[in-house]
Amino acid sequence: MRARRFLSGLALTAALLGSSMGFAADESFSVAGIAIDKTAATAAQARDAGISEGQTRAWRRLIERIALGGDTSRLMGFTDKDIAPLLEGFEVEKETSSAVRYLGTLTYRFRPASVRALLRQVGAEELRAAPKPLLLLPLFRDGDKSLLWEPMNLWRQAFAARPLKTGLVPLVLPKGDEADVAALDPAAAYDATPLKLDPLLRKYDAYEGLVAEFVNAADGGSVTLRRSGQAIFNERFPINVGESREAYYERIVTRLQAELEAQWRKDRAVQPMTATGGDAGAVLETLAVTVPLRNLADWIEVKKRLEAVPGVRSAALKSMTRTEALIDLALTAPPDQAARNLAQRELKLSQESEGYVLRFQASAPAAPAPAKAP
Structure with missing residues (x-):
């Protein structure tokens, strides 16, 4: 079960949280899926060390994600002490521990105003997130069987377990209630066009639909992402020896979210964005x-x-x-x-x-x- 935690119990608690206990409202400054595996003399020490190490990785991932141009090398070299005042808090996606080991997956949330000030100092522009989410449709196919809304759709459950609204490309997973089921059946979801998805797009205030189709196979499966009926990504994902089905799907979902962010960044990095409106590039x-x-x-x-x-x-x-x-x-x-x-x-x-x-x-x-x- 996912639990929300703040950095209480760590030596750097006061520096991290200050007087505010709220998370940042801008989810593009949240970095999800930071995996921690740390061993120490006790589980508590392992947890504290792992969380501290994780915030450094989260910070670097954030800068790689949102910074366009400028000299960001100094920001990438920040230490724990440099990062602490920039961190709003963290949320535990999942965790487990033994007597001397801590394993967890965390979401770190940074302070937008503080990060933006640093970007300005190094001459970098901020890559803004999509203002509205993509409507996510996890379609599972195994032979002639297709699952979309069904509770036994483990592919759908893998997305439901993740914080989908973080990052540059927020996603929204439909509830799968009676209205959703009536609006779209699995056969229509395969090549769903905006016209087919219009009722769902309006209901969930999303600007476009994204079909994540998983085709099951003996050695794992393959995934195709489609937007407006057009494939934008396709890749096979063999299952690793000893890998659980949960870990397998989690690995794929992490990869897909990274791919969507990479495509978003590529599209917007071609031309510099200006705060005053109107693109400053040459007219093509x-x-x-x-x-x-x-x-x-x-x-x-x-x-x-x-x-x-x-x-x-x-x-x-x-x-x-x-x-x-x-x-x-x-x-x-x-x-x-x-x-x-x-x-x-x-x-x-x-x-x-x-x-x-x-x-x-x-x-x-x-x-x-x-x-x-x-």
């Missing part, structure tokens, strides 16, 4: 884009959201009617990458028969057209 392409509108408020909201999208230099308004705006969208990233960045702001860029169309997906359904006069 300018698209003529139609923006469907219900009213003026829609255009104001779309324009505001466009100001903070990496890969978009500007959106020049060419004309506007009551139902649509025509804009020239200047991109500093390839259209497919810009489309992914726009999706984080609930703006869907697609190429349709009439050309490029940009839709504000958070808008309420349009009112029905007035009936024609007889």
Whole structure:
């Protein structure tokens, strides 16, 4: 059972927690899955030493994750004493111990304001996390059998045991209640498109669906990740000798979360992000884009959201009617990458028969057209 713990009992408790006992609100500053295996004269000593060692690894992983550019070598060399004032606390995912050994998996949470100040000092930019989570659908396949919502889906249980909302790419696992089951069956989940997932995306306030398909095999299995019906990752995972099924799935889930973060970082590191809005990179392409509108408020909201999208230099308004705006969208990233960045702001860029169309997906359904006069 997962237990929430703070650094009580350690010599560095006061320095770590100060007067605040709350965790940081920004989960991109939380580092999960730090495995500890430490031996000492007693289990308590092993635990304290392991937790202290784990915070150093968590700190380095955090800097590798969120820092873009700058000279971060000094930050990577921080000692326990340097890191202590930056740490908000930690949470135990799981733990066990013997007389002289401690084994655990922990989530460390750092103070966003303090870390950001250090990034500025070394000239590094902060890589921001996705503002909304991906909807995670763990699909288990074994021959002609497919499991998605079923309690016996161990693949789903492996994700349920992890803190999915930490890091750069937060995930949300549906509850699997009657409404979820009615909204999507395993056959439809295989190549789920945003249209198929729309009820679930709205229910869980997610911007896109991610299907994590595990195909069982005699030596382990293989995993494919799909977004909007398109494969973005595929890899075989042989099971190790003596490895339990729980540890096997845990290893894969850790790998998948790291892969999602790596892809997010790669997409956003191509062009530097600026705090003032509007990407400063060279314009690669300018698209003529139609923006469907219900009213003026829609255009104001779309324009505001466009100001903070990496890969978009500007959106020049060419004309506007009551139902649509025509804009020239200047991109500093390839259209497919810009489309992914726009999706984080609930703006869907697609190429349709009439050309490029940009839709504000958070808008309420349009009112029905007035009936024609007889």
